[in-house]
Amino acid sequence: MIEVGIDGLCRFDGFERGVASLSEAALSAAAAAPSAGAGWARLPGEYKTGAVKSAARKIMSESEALVVVGAGGSYVGARAAVEYIRSPEYNLLASGSPRIFFAGGDMSAEHVERIVSLLSGRDFSVSVVSKSGSTIEPLVAFRIFFSLLEAKYGSEGAARRLYVTTGMNTTLDAFASERGCARFYIPDDVGGRFCVLTAAGLLPAAVAGCDVDAIMSGAREEMAAGERTAALYAAVRQALYASGKKIEILGCFEPSMRYLGEWWKQLFGESEGKDGKGIFPATAMFTADLHSLGQYIQQGERILMETFITADRPRSSLRVPGRRLFDDGLDAVSALELHAINLEASAAVRDAHIEGGVPVIELGVPELSAESFGALVYFFESACVMSSALSGVDPYGQPGVESYKQKLRARLSGAASLRRGVSSRCR
Numbered sequence: 024m025i026e027v028g029i030d031g032l033c034r035f036d037g038f039e040r041g042v043a044s045l046s047e048a049a050l051s052a053a054a055a056a057p058s059a060g061a062g063w064a065r066l067p068g069e070y071k072t073g074a075v076k077s078a079a080r081k082i083m084s085e086s087e088a089l090v091v092v093g094a095g096g097s098y099v100g101a102r103a104a105v106e107y108i109r110s111p112e113y114n115l116l117a118s119g120s121p122r123i124f125f126a127g128g129d130m131s132a133e134h135v136e137r138i139v140s141l142l143s144g145r146d147f148s149v150s151v152v153s154k155s156g157s158t159i160e161p162l163v164a165f166r167i168f169f170s171l172l173e174a175k176y177g178s179e180g181a182a183r184r185l186y187v188t189t190g191m192n193t194t195l196d197a198f199a200s201e202r203g204c205a206r207f208y209i210p211d212d213v214g215g216r217f218c219v220l221t222a223a224g225l226l227p228a229a230v231a232g233c234d235v236d237a238i239m240s241g242a243r244e245e246m247a248a249g250e251r252t253a254a255l256y257a258a259v260r261q262a263l264y265a266s267g268k269k270i271e272i273l274g275c276f277e278p279s280m281r282y283l284g285e286w287w288k289q290l291f292g293e294s295e296g297k298d299g300k301g302i303f304p305a306t307a308m309f310t311a312d313l314h315s316l317g318q319y320i321q322q323g324e325r326i327l328m329e330t331f332i333t334a335d336r337p338r339s340s341l342r343v344p345g346r347r348l349f350d351d352g353l354d355a356v357s358a359l360e361l362h363a364i365n366l367e368a369s370a371a372v373r374d375a376h377i378e379g380g381v382p383v384i385e386l387g388v389p390e391l392s393a394e395s396f397g398a399l400v401y402f403f404e405s406a407c408v409m410s411s412a413l414s415g416v417d418p419y420g421q422p423g424v425e426s427y428k429q430k431l432r433a434r435l436s437g438a439a440s441l442r443r444g445v446s447s448r449c450r
């Protein structure tokens with residue numbers, strides 16, 4: 024389902040020499056990659072969606088809002104699914120399905136407070152996702168939102184409205200079991216950023232009205248298609264990296280893909296950025312960012328490569344009005360579909376950037392749908408594992424993230440002085 028286009032890249036150093044053999048190497052490197060975290064690859068074939076769908080039906084029948092509490096991989100894939108399959112304006116447009124608020128991905132008091140105020144007067148449920156059950160940001164948010172649930176529905180009512188997705192035998196799991204809450208598990212061999220196709224991503228998606236079976240069937244279709252296209256993508260990025268392209272910008276031409284980009288950034292950043300190596304993943308929303316980052320991309324330091332994702336068929340057939348308002352130079356696009364212009368824009372940006380020395384890889388999906396979302400998730404996960412293997416790093420685990428966590432825990436262990444500090448600042 025995912026198409027990879029690399030036309031126009033042969034002018035870049037080392038490209039022709041490297042890609043064909045790297046592509047083969049990617050396939051064998053993936054086969055030899057550590058299996059400890061490789062459970063994501065069997066999810067499309069094995070994960071059963073029945074319990075997720077029935078939990079979603081219950082939430083939809085009794086709640087006007089769902090608060091999804093989680094950080095990193097425990098939240099960003101879910102948000103990517105909702106925005107890609109439904110829309111970035113889902114909460115404004117939602118009718119007949121609950122609004123979805125994401126918390127626990129940051130420590131912003133005003134963000135949490137805003138969600139709290141948006142819940143006022145609304146029936147709500149909470150889905151907390153943490154594989155380790157020990158990440159500070161979601162645990163802080165969880166205290167806040169579980170306390171709200173208890174205040175509104177009492178202890179038993181709160182437990183009935185709480186959905187816990189975690190690893191086996193975490194303290195969060197023990198809490199959920201003690202309270203008799205609905206529980207879902209992230210298998211041991213599926214890492215946070217690889218868990219979109221478990222309840223972590225699928226439950227919020229189902230509550231937002233996405234067809235989770237279609238997500239899984241899109242992933243299965245991509246799995247069945249074999250890994251050649253993902254291997255090609257992995258090989259091209261590594262060939263370009265070897266020639267000095269240290270930063271990859273994922274350029275999306277649909278705002279619905281913004282959080283897919285955020286998930287991609289996390290997937291590749293945490294998997295590849297190790298041992299002093301790794302392509303730095305960044306995202307851009309086009310055409311908007313052509314009017315900000317565009318200048319740097321065209322003429323700044325030549326350390327960039329780009330990957331564009333576009334959808335062939337639009338979900339909207341909106342056209343530019345045919346009526347001329349003034350001499351606006353738009354006669355050529357009068358009455359054209361906006362999507363057709365967007366595709367032309369992506370081709371024009373590709374040509375300009377390649378001319379400016381920035382290689383552009385093109386990824387195409389037939390349309391924005393639950394199926395293509397599942398396919399993209401599987402495609403990127405495969406490519407990420409192959410690309411990491413090619414550069415000789417273990418894609419699983421994120422030991423570097425621990426440093427900040429330890430430092431934060433150490434600072435918070437002096438909480439008594441912190442409380443004094445806060446209150447003196449408040450006086």
Ligand code: PA5
Pocket residue numbers: 094095096097152153154155156157158161214215216217293421424
């Ligand atoms: O990919 C990962 O494993 C991480 O990004 C985690 O998803 C993130 O740190 C949150 O961890 P947890 O789910 O244990 O709360």
